[in-house]
Amino acid sequence: DQAMYEAKQDGRGRYNLFDAARDQRVQSRRHVVGRLRQALRDDELELHFQPKVNLRQGRMVGLEALLRWRHPERGLVMPGEFLPQVEHDDLIVEIGTWVIRRALAQMAAWRAAGLDLAVSVNVAARQLLADGFLAALHACLAEFPDLARDRLELEILESSALENTARVRQVMEACGGLGIGFALDDFGTGYASLTYLKEIPAEVLKIDQSFVRHILDDGDDLALVEGVIGLASAFRRQVVAEGVESAEQGVLLMRLGCDVVQGYGIARPMPAERVPGWLAEFRPDPQWARWADARWE
Ligand code: C2E
Ligand code: MG
Ligand code: MG
């Protein structure tokens, strides 16, 4: 109406496009939140799993659970298309709990089939900081008493670990008390200070894929990755490289001291039922073996 229209005009009497765009974003966010809440009820969410491989040992060391939305009309929708719209809504907390429970249920199913697999689960900042987080985590773990708790790992973005640092540390330490460790995801994009890194109870740093992507041909990215690997070893943290798309990148990472990698070059995220078959057929790339052998001579 007229009043709204006037409110949206800036001092020079022009329609303010920025406000219009913001209105549209708010509307689309509300729509996604509502639709996703229904998706959770209708069981349209699923987890896919992407292997992490130790190149030197030539074996899989764990899997990352990644959320997908099996949309009835649009097919498989990736988390980048819907999670940013809900990460400031309490729905992210509900989804996050569903993800943890689903991951544990899958681990239990694999274990019953004779596969003892470690799984890491992404946790949103809002979820980690929510009042009921520890209770929910505890309740999920209690549903699967036969699983060793250290087989579950939580990933939080380096950038979210930098907000509300005191509280984040407190929650992480409480999780540690439950036997659950943390990885700092997309590491290198959040500018954690050395002081903070020294104190944060995360055993693993996951180097962001944007740095890994060009290590073979960009000296700056190579230097950055080397720096993170050095930092990790100085603080006695493990390091995982994300987004490894070729065997050559793997060899270079191994030479730099990063043995655990994840990426399309090893395996794409896959539905849970494909994991046992993938594991049975997985053969490490001969290039990795050659490098590992050379080190042992
Ligand atoms: P992330 O945790 O950093 O996960 C890695 C992302 O990179 C995944 O995208 C994965 O499919 C993709 N990826 C893996 N290897 C390669 C590669 O070699 N090349 C390229 N180009 N990409 C690769 P995905 O599954 O679309 O997930 C995107 C992000 O969504 C995740 O980034 C994570 O931050 C978030 N996410 C996914 N599942 C969950 C969840 O259950 N809860 C929360 N809070 N966030 C989630
Ligand atoms: Mg992750
Ligand atoms: Mg990442």
Ligand code: MG
């Ligand atoms: Mg990411």
